Structures are given as structure tokens and as C-alpha cells.
Amino acid sequence: MDSINNGELSFEQAMERLDSIVSKLENGDVPLETAIELFQEGMKLSRLCGSKLEQVEQKIEMLIETEQGFQKKTFAPVNDDKGE
Amino acid sequence: MANQPRIFSIKELNRYIRMKLESDSLLGDIWLRGEISNFTHHSSGHMYFTLKDKDSRVKSIMFASHNQRLPFIPKEGTKVLARGNVSVYERDGNYQFYVTAMQPDGIGSLYLAFEQLKSKLDAEGLFDAARKRPIPAHPRAVGVITSPTGAAVRDILITLQRRFPSIPVYIYPVLVQGTQAAPSIVKAIEAMNRFGETDVLIVGRGGGSLEELWAFNEEAVARSIAASVIPIISAVGHETDFTIADFAADLRAATPTAAAELAVPHLSELRSRLERQLQRLHQGMRYKLQEDREKLQRLQRSPFFLYPRKYLLEQAERLDRLTDKLEQRTRLTAERGHTRLARLRTALASHHPGERAAYAAKRREGLSKQLEHAMASLLKERKLALHGTIRQLDALSPLKVMSRGYGLVYDENEDRLIKSVAGVEPGNIVKVKVADGRLDCRVLDVKGD
Structure with missing residues (x-):
């Protein structure tokens, strides 16, 4: 649960966790309290995954390495069709 | 000669x-x-x-x-x-x-260099399938190493946008042709590995002549591709163009567009995957709740909760039944004890000492009869033997000889048979035994033969 709250999970990690939660719920054998906790965690995960999928704004940056390290610049494609 | x-x-x-x-x-x-x-x-x-x-x-x-x-x-x-x-x-x-x-x-000389480098790196194992890293199914971000202008970068961005708009893309601009291209690509691959925020790299350029694509046939580029920790998808030129970079890459894409397709999953696939998971989550929870509710209802409907008094009566009845059974069992056990005792007594009586004495007396009588009989036959046997011996003795008896006129001369004390004149003096008394008696005699003279 903590790992979700601090937002560190990648989409794939969140999906994997969601997978294992669903399997546990489907197998029965968990106490009701645990089942409720799992369900709540599962809902959070699915919202997290959903929001990751639906971010509409594509983040495209140009990476430039300087002496200060990596700098990110917004990338604006130039279309001069040289076939490169 | x-x-x-x-x-x-x-x-x-x-x-x-x-x-x-x-x-x-x-x-x-x-x-x-x-x-x-x-x-x-x-x-x-x-x-x-x-x-x-x-x-x-x-x-x-x-x-x-x-x-x-x-x-x-x-x-x-x-x-x-x-x-x-x-x-x-x-x-x-x-x-x-x-x-x-x-x-x-x-293009011959280039072709020659291509073949030579290819067989050299191949012999080194640089192209081995075992070296290839898998392309992650869902990268956090995609790195693109290509020219910032031109068709390749545009195709890649359009495809990424179409498949998965939310994925972050980092473009590392490089020269893709000319003498500076190869060092620039090598530097970019190394930089992307240090940067570390991308999980997959696309390295490539659009179509061109063999000379224009040449940077991707250089040894330094092939080696830096093979050395990259981040998996690399190569995308050089058109479908028919094969470069050394393609052999060294973890995955070869026929075109830059194909590379973008290989780099990220399709958003709609992910959406439906997420949708499925969400459905299963709800269904699993519903099922769990329903199961628990049914379990609770079953318990609530149990007779104990419905009719507590009836339950007590049932228990009292059960107690009575058990008491009855206990008594019955006790009786039965006592009866069995008696029967067994009687059987043991009979067995014991057969071993009484009186019985044993009578048996012994009977046996003794038999034995003494046997003994008497044995004694009688023994005596008879001995008697016969004795008669035999007597007859033998009779035949050997000196009396028999004496009856023919012989006598036995003893000394005075009758304890020594006199067989010689030696030791006999005139005047000695000798005793002569004959068949029917004894003569006491005095020696008148002694004469040797």
C-alpha cells in the first residue's frame, strides 16, 4: 500500500500487483478483512494504472548532455524531409 | 658422363x-x-x-x-x-x-569491409542470440537516438503517440551520416546508459544509400550497441537494408515506425487488460462477500439459534439415553464375569489332590504287580542256573574222586593239604579225609621215593 501512496510504482509493477490481488481474491481462502483490504488496494492500483494510461499529453524531450549533466529541452520536431 | x-x-x-x-x-x-x-x-x-x-x-x-x-x-x-x-x-x-x-x-569496397567486419564480430560471438536482452513489455520511457530532423524521428514520434501517448520520450540528437556519425552515435548510447531513465533505446535513421547508412556498419557503433545495458532496437533504413548495427542490436526493426511499435505496447491493449483486471477484482470481491454472507446465513439458520429450548430438551433426552445405556452395559459386564468364574472353577476342580492320590494308588498297585511278576521269573531263572552249576560242581567234586579210593591228607589243624613228605615228621598227627569220613593218624615213618 505504501509503495502506491508514494507513487513509486511503474505501470507494469502496478499491473503485476493488481494481478496478484485478483488471483488472491479469486482463490477465496482469505479472511473477509484481508479481502476488503485487497479490494481497496486493487481499486487504488487500477485508478493509478488508468491515470497513467490516460495521460494525454505526450512528454517528448530532447536530452542534451552538458558539463552540468543532462538537460532536458522540449522537443519541437523539424520536418524538412531529408530522409534521414 | x-x-x-x-x-x-x-x-x-x-x-x-x-x-x-x-x-x-x-x-x-x-x-x-x-x-x-x-x-x-x-x-x-x-x-x-x-x-x-x-x-x-x-x-x-x-x-x-x-x-x-x-x-x-x-x-x-x-x-x-x-x-x-x-x-x-x-x-x-x-x-x-x-x-x-x-x-x-x-560499392564493392564497402561491401568487402561489411563482410569482413560481420564475420569478425560474428566469430567473436557479438551477434549471439544468448547475448540479446529482452525488450521490456512496458518501458517507463523510450530513448531515441537519431537525427532530430527528418523522417525517422517523425515516424517514431507519430507511432509512439498513436500507440501510447503517455509514454515519456527522450531524444538524443546525433549525426547519422558523415565521418562524425559513428562517434556521435557511440557517445549517445553511452550517455543514454548513464542517464538511466529509459528502459529501451531506438537507434537508427531513415533510408539512404549504402554510403549514407555507413555509420551503422562501423565497428565502434556495433560494439557500443552490444555493450549497452539498456536493450536496443535498431531501425536503419528500409526493410531490405541490413547493417552491422542490426546484427548487434537486441532486436532489429525493419523501419523506424516498426521500431516504435516494438518499443511500446498498444494503449488499447493495456486499457482492455486493465478493464479485465478491474472486472475480475469486482467479481472476486462480490463472490467473496456472497460466500461469507451465505455462510453467516447458514449459521443463523442452525437449530441452535432457531429453537434453543428444543435444543436443550434434545440434549436432556440424549443424556437419559446415555444413562440407560451405561446401566445396561454394567449389567452385561457383571454377567459375563460370573460365567467366566464358573468355568474356571470346573477347571480348578479337575486339578484336586484327592484325585491325584487315587490315580497314584492305582499306578502303585500296577507297578507292584509288575514287580512281583518280574521277581518270580527272575527266581525261576536263577534256580535253573543253580541246578546247572550244581551238576557241574558235582562232576568236579573231590568227593567223587575220593569215592574211588583216594584220600586227602591234611595237617593236624586241617588247614594245610599235605602234598609232600617234606615237613612231615614221624610222630606228627595227620588227618586223612576219605569219601565218607576222616581218619586221624599218626605218622610212623617218613620215606621219600
Whole structure:
């Protein structure tokens, strides 16, 4: 649960966790309290995954390495069709 | 007298020269640049032609087994690079060039470098399938190493946008042709590995001539691709273009667009995957709740909760039944004890001492009868034996002898039989036993014989 709250999970990690939660719920054998906790965690995960999928704004940056390290610049494609 | 010179046959000479040529390391695998003339493609499949340049010519053969995969059709006047070995056609005594591979000249030197580098790196194992890293199913971000202008980067961005708009993309701009291209690509791959925020790299450029694509055939680029920790998808030129970079990459995409498709999953696939998971989550929870609710209802409906008084009565009845059973059991057990006792008594009585005494008396009577009988027969036996002995004794008895007139002379005390005159003095008393009595006598005289 903590790992979700601090937002560190990648989409794939969140999906994997969601997978294992669903399997546990489907197998029965968990106490009701645990089942409720799992369900709540599962809902959070699915919202997290959903929001990751639906971010509409594509983040495209140009990476430039300087002496200060990596700098990110917004990338604006130039279309001069040289076939490169 | 001069030595007789050795005379060779022509065949021997030709064979010797052939052996000389074939054992030469340079002639065994040599590349020639020349122009094709007198070209004949024989019905057997073999190609016969002459390779010539402005100064010289050499007869050449390319056997069917080698020319089947020729990437072009040789014609009169085609300038080619040909690879093969030199040998002798023994029958005619002329040497020929036996071509094993051939391609049009022009791009020839590049092609040669390509083949040489490819086989060198291949021998090193740089292209081994085991070295290939898997492309992650869902990368956090995609790195793109290409020219920031032009078709390749545009195709890649459009495709990424279409498939998965939310994925972050980092573009590392590089030169993709010219002498500075290779070092610039190598630097970018190293930088992307240090940057570390991308899980997959696309390295490539759009289509072009072999010369334009050349940077992707350079050894330094191939090595940095192989050395990258982040998996690399190569995307150089068009579908038909194969570069050394493609062999070194973890995955080769036919085009930059294909590379973008391979780099990220399709958003709609992920959406439906998430949707499925969400449905299963709800269904699993519903099922769990329903299961628990049913369990609770079953418990609530149990007779104990519905009719507690009835339950108590049932328990009282059960207690009574058990008490009855207990009594019955106790009785039965006592009866069984009695029966057993009686049986044991009977057994014990049969072992009473009185019984044993009667039996012993009976046995004693039998035994004494036996004894008497044995005694009687023994006596009888002995009596008979005695009679026998008496008869024997009788026969041997001195009395019997004496009855024929013999007497036995004893000394006075009757304890010594006198068998000699020695020791007998006149006047001694001797006693003479005869058959029917004894004579006490006095010795008058003693006379030896």
C-alpha cells in the first residue's frame, strides 16, 4: 500500500500487483478483512494504472548532455524531409 | 658422363603446377576487381567468363553451386569484385580463377569491409542470440537516438503517440551520416546508459544509400550497441537494408515506425487488460462477500439459534439415553464375569489332590504287580542256573574222586593239604579225609621215593 501512496510504482509493477490481488481474491481462502483490504488496494492500483494510461499529453524531450549533466529541452520536431 | 635428366610427362608437370598453386595461401582465397567478358552461362549451370582489366585478363569459372545465390546477373562488361581461388585446368595446362562469390563493383569496397567486419564480430560471438536482452513489455520511457530532423524521428514520434501517448520520450540528437556519425552515435548510447531513465533505446535513421547508412556498419557503433545495458532496437533504413548495427542490436526493426511499435505496447491493449483486471477484482470481491454472507446465513439458520429450548430438551433426552445405556452395559459386564468364574472353577476342580492320590494308588498297585511278576521269573531263572552249576560242581567234586579210593591228607589243624613228605615228621598227627569220613593218624615213618 505504501509503495502506491508514494507513487513509486511503474505501470507494469502496478499491473503485476493488481494481478496478484485478483488471483488472491479469486482463490477465496482469505479472511473477509484481508479481502476488503485487497479490494481497496486493487481499486487504488487500477485508478493509478488508468491515470497513467490516460495521460494525454505526450512528454517528448530532447536530452542534451552538458558539463552540468543532462538537460532536458522540449522537443519541437523539424520536418524538412531529408530522409534521414 | 652427364647425369641422365628425369623426363616428366605433361600431365605430371600440370599436376605439379596445380599442386604448387593450390598450396599457395594468397591464391587460395583472393579478391579480384575486373570486368566480365566472354560470358557464357552453360546449360549445366556453370558460368564461364574472362575477367579483365585494362592490362590483363584471366579465365574464370563460377560453378553452379556458387552462382545460385548471386545477388545480381552478370553481363558482358559488368564491373565486379570476385572472390575465389586460382588453380590449373590440367588437361589444357592453363590456370584459371575459380570464383566462389561475386558482386558488382563500385560499392564493392564497402561491401568487402561489411563482410569482413560481420564475420569478425560474428566469430567473436557479438551477434549471439544468448547475448540479446529482452525488450521490456512496458518501458517507463523510450530513448531515441537519431537525427532530430527528418523522417525517422517523425515516424517514431507519430507511432509512439498513436500507440501510447503517455509514454515519456527522450531524444538524443546525433549525426547519422558523415565521418562524425559513428562517434556521435557511440557517445549517445553511452550517455543514454548513464542517464538511466529509459528502459529501451531506438537507434537508427531513415533510408539512404549504402554510403549514407555507413555509420551503422562501423565497428565502434556495433560494439557500443552490444555493450549497452539498456536493450536496443535498431531501425536503419528500409526493410531490405541490413547493417552491422542490426546484427548487434537486441532486436532489429525493419523501419523506424516498426521500431516504435516494438518499443511500446498498444494503449488499447493495456486499457482492455486493465478493464479485465478491474472486472475480475469486482467479481472476486462480490463472490467473496456472497460466500461469507451465505455462510453467516447458514449459521443463523442452525437449530441452535432457531429453537434453543428444543435444543436443550434434545440434549436432556440424549443424556437419559446415555444413562440407560451405561446401566445396561454394567449389567452385561457383571454377567459375563460370573460365567467366566464358573468355568474356571470346573477347571480348578479337575486339578484336586484327592484325585491325584487315587490315580497314584492305582499306578502303585500296577507297578507292584509288575514287580512281583518280574521277581518270580527272575527266581525261576536263577534256580535253573543253580541246578546247572550244581551238576557241574558235582562232576568236579573231590568227593567223587575220593569215592574211588583216594584220600586227602591234611595237617593236624586241617588247614594245610599235605602234598609232600617234606615237613612231615614221624610222630606228627595227620588227618586223612576219605569219601565218607576222616581218619586221624599218626605218622610212623617218613620215606621219600
